[in-house]
Amino acid sequence: MPVSKDADIEITGFGWVPDFVKGQVRDLRVRWALEELGMSYRTRLLHAAEPRSEDYYREQPFGQVPTYRDGDVQLFESGSILLYLAEKDERLLPRDPAAKARAITWMFAALNSVEPALLNYGLIKLFYGNEEWGKLREAGAREFAELKLKRVSDWLGDSEWLEDRFTVADMLMSLVLGIVEPFGMIDDFPNLRAYIDRATARPAFKAAFKAQMADYTLPAPEGMPA
Amino acid sequence: MPVSKDADIEITGFGWVPDFVKGQVRDLRVRWALEELGMSYRTRLLHAAEPRSEDYYREQPFGQVPTYRDGDVQLFESGSILLYLAEKDERLLPRDPAAKARAITWMFAALNSVEPALLNYGLIKLFYGNEEWGKLREAGAREFAELKLKRVSDWLGDSEWLEDRFTVADMLMSLVLGIVEPFGMIDDFPNLRAYIDRATARPAFKAAFKAQMADYTLPAPEGMPA
Numbered sequence: 001m002p003v004s005k006d007a008d009i010e011i012t013g014f015g016w017v018p019d020f021v022k023g024q025v026r027d028l029r030v031r032w033a034l035e036e037l038g039m040s041y042r043t044r045l046l047h048a049a050e051p052r053s054e055d056y057y058r059e060q061p062f063g064q065v066p067t068y069r070d071g072d073v074q075l076f077e078s079g080s081i082l083l084y085l086a087e088k089d090e091r092l093l094p095r096d097p098a099a100k101a102r103a104i105t106w107m108f109a110a111l112n113s114v115e116p117a118l119l120n121y122g123l124i125k126l127f128y129g130n131e132e133w134g135k136l137r138e139a140g141a142r143e144f145a146e147l148k149l150k151r152v153s154d155w156l157g158d159s160e161w162l163e164d165r166f167t168v169a170d171m172l173m174s175l176v177l178g179i180v181e182p183f184g185m186i187d188d189f190p191n192l193r194a195y196i197d198r199a200t201a202r203p204a205f206k207a208a209f210k211a212q213m214a215d216y217t218l219p220a221p222e223g224m225p226a
Numbered sequence: 227m228p229v230s231k232d233a234d235i236e237i238t239g240f241g242w243v244p245d246f247v248k249g250q251v252r253d254l255r256v257r258w259a260l261e262e263l264g265m266s267y268r269t270r271l272l273h274a275a276e277p278r279s280e281d282y283y284r285e286q287p288f289g290q291v292p293t294y295r296d297g298d299v300q301l302f303e304s305g306s307i308l309l310y311l312a313e314k315d316e317r318l319l320p321r322d323p324a325a326k327a328r329a330i331t332w333m334f335a336a337l338n339s340v341e342p343a344l345l346n347y348g349l350i351k352l353f354y355g356n357e358e359w360g361k362l363r364e365a366g367a368r369e370f371a372e373l374k375l376k377r378v379s380d381w382l383g384d385s386e387w388l389e390d391r392f393t394v395a396d397m398l399m400s401l402v403l404g405i406v407e408p409f410g411m412i413d414d415f416p417n418l419r420a421y422i423d424r425a426t427a428r429p430a431f432k433a434a435f436k437a438q439m440a441d442y443t444l445p446a447p448e449g450m451p452a
Contacts, residue, residue, distance in 0.1 A: 061381040062339045062374070072324045077334035084327045098298045101310045108303035111334065113288045116342035133366075136359035148288070155287040 002031075003211050007040035009070045011081075012060070015045030015218030020126065024179065026078040027066035028212050032171055033085045035204035035211075036092060049221040079111045079172065086168035093168055106162045106169035110176045114148050118179040121145040125183055145180055146188075152177065153189040160198060174199035228257075229437050233266035235296045237307075238286070241271030241444030246352065250405065252304040253292035254438050258397055259311045261430035261437075262318060275447040305337045305398065312394035319394055332388045332395035336402045340374050344405040347371040351409055371406055372414075378403065379415040386424060400425035 011034075013027035027043075034041050046052065052063040060067045060076045068075040068084070075081050083104065086092035094100050121141040128134030152173070156162065161170045174196045177186065186193050199205065237260075239253035253269075260267050272278065278289040286293045286302045294301040294310070301307050309330065312318035320326050347367040354360030378399070382388065387396045400422045403412060412419050425431065 057377075057380065061377050062335070063377075064339070073327055074324075075327055075331045077331050077338060079334040079338060080327065080331040083330060083334075098300075101299055101301055101306065104309060105301045105303050105306040108305040108309075108337065109288070111338045112303060112305060112341065113290070115338065116345070119342070120346065131362075133359040133362035136357075137363065140359075151283075151287050151289075154283065 002034050002038065002040045002207070003043065003214075004040040005042055007042045009034070009039060009041040009068070010044055011041055011069075012044045012046060012065045012067045013212065013215055014048045014065055016216060016220060017048040018224070020182070021048070022213065022216065023209065025065065025212070028208055029078040029172065029175055030066050030068060030081050030085075031208035031211055032175075032205050033082050033092065033168065035207045036171075036202070037085060037089050039085070043215055045215055045218060047218050047221075049224075079107055082168050082172060083107060092171075094165070099163065102163050103167040103169045106167070107172050110169065110172040114152060114173070115176045115179065117141075117145045117148045118176060122179050122183070142183075142185075146185065149177070149180070149185060149189055149192060153192050156191050156195060158191065160195075166199075170195075170199055171205075228260050228264065228266045228433070229269065229440075230266040231268055233268045235260070235265060235267040235294070236270055237267055237295075238270045238272060238291045238293045239438065239441055240274045240291055242442060242446060243274040244450070246408070247274070248439065248442065249435065251291065251438070254434055255304040255398060255401055256292050256294060256307050256311075257434035257437055258401075258431050259308050259318065259394065261433045262397075262428070263311060263315050265311070269441055271441055271444060273444050273447075275450075305333055308394050308398060309333060318397075320391070325389065328389050329393040329395045332393070333398050336395065336399040340378060340399070341402045341405065343367075343371045343374045344402060348405050348409070368409075368411075372411065375403070375406070375411060375415055375418060379418050382417050382421060384417065386421075392425075396421075396425055397431075 011027055011030050014025055017025055031041070046056070046065060052060075057063055059074070062076075064076070066076070066078060066081065068081040073084070075084060093103055121144070124134045124138050124141050129138070161167070162173060163169070177192055177196055180186065181196070186196060237253055237256050240251055243251060257267070272282070272291060283289055285300070288302075290302070292302070292304060292307065294307040299310070301310060319329055347370070350360045350364050350367050355364070387393070388399060389395070403418055403422055406412065407422070412422060
């Protein structure tokens with residue numbers, strides 16, 4: 001079990017989030033990579049509903065989780081942390097320069113070409129559904145998100161993974177695609193459905209998910225259900 | 227002058243875009259990196275107003291520019307191409323592992339934590355300003371974009387660059403911040419103003435910008451001003 005109080009690697013995550021966010025917080029990505037590599041880590045837990053300290057903004061200038069620390073290496077941005085970890089092990093990132101660069105291309109694609117459109121729609125659904133602009137924009141935002149899903153689906157075709165083998169990019173892409181899963185958008189694309197299922201069937205993902213859930217140990221804010 | 231018809235490296239860009247997009251298209255990022263490194267490249271020009279071919283979607287699954295090709299290396303996503311190029315040369319990316327990983331962290335931050343919020347506001351201003359939802363959302367989207375600017379500004383403080391020296395991350399971040407420059411948002415943050423000016427004063431940026439402008443050689447679509 002990679003979570004260990006005495007581990008050198010420390011990541012931050014949340015000790016409390018609302019239920020509908022569970023499984024979506026980005027420390028899951030880093031936990032998954034660490035599980036794939038069998039590397040132990042400890043967690044430092046923040047409360048999603050409480051303001052970050054000034055100190056934390058020096059660690060993570062946007063106040064988000066996760067951060068990653070191991071000796072003099074101090075990182076943030078899940079994409080960057082995943083790339084840093086994947087560089088250590090051919091199982092997550094091919095050594096061949098052309099294949100490696102392709103995998104990294106897909107990491108950036110997941111985070112810059114796909115995630116913003118999906119998250120934009122997700123935020124409207126989760127937070128702005130009762131605001132007038134949210135109601136007016138919802139269909140257009142969904143259409144734009146669907147177009148991104150279609151592009152990934154067209155690329156993927158009958159392949160198992162984005163390129164010819166599993167890489168760290170498939171971890172990122174499958175979790176990014178999962179952002180719109182609660183809105184029933186994945187089932188319109190059977191190959192994306194199978195792709196996400198294939199990725200999240202990996203024992204390392206299951207262990208990471210379980211570890212993230214186990215860390216939701218902080219009390220709910222006053223007036224909110226635990 | 228790195229643009230050369232016989233260069234091995236080929237990138238795609240646009241041969242025509244509307245005026246308000248000039249200077250914002252992402253092949254500028256790649257041209258800048260190639261100029262910093264003194265590497266020659268040739269361009270293949272698409273028309274922004276014409277549909278992409280099916281073949282192009284196999285090269286760039288989202289139909290965007292730029293793509294990058296050099297022998298068996300075929301990439302897309304400006305962030306990925308910049309990282310691939312920066313890996314070749316210490317002038318753009320430190321060799322020290324911890325410093326290198328920090329620079330890469332800031333590349334992902336520019337593209338995943340900053341750009342989506344800025345682009346979201348920019349798109350409302352440029353394309354949805356006359357739609358009801360755009361009018362209703364504009365102030366909120368601006369506020370969210372400003373918060374991202376504030377976070378980068380707070381981090382930067384009096385420093386010249388994001389970390390202790392210029393890296394490829396400063397190229398990306400300065401161009402990403404520039405997305406909201408047309409809306410007068412940068413001048414509220416004097417250190418960001420100076421940061422962008424410092425980055426874009428580099429001769430390599432100027433050469434890249436000039437080369438991008440020089441490639442706008444295709445005719446405007448019928449009915450649109452040249």
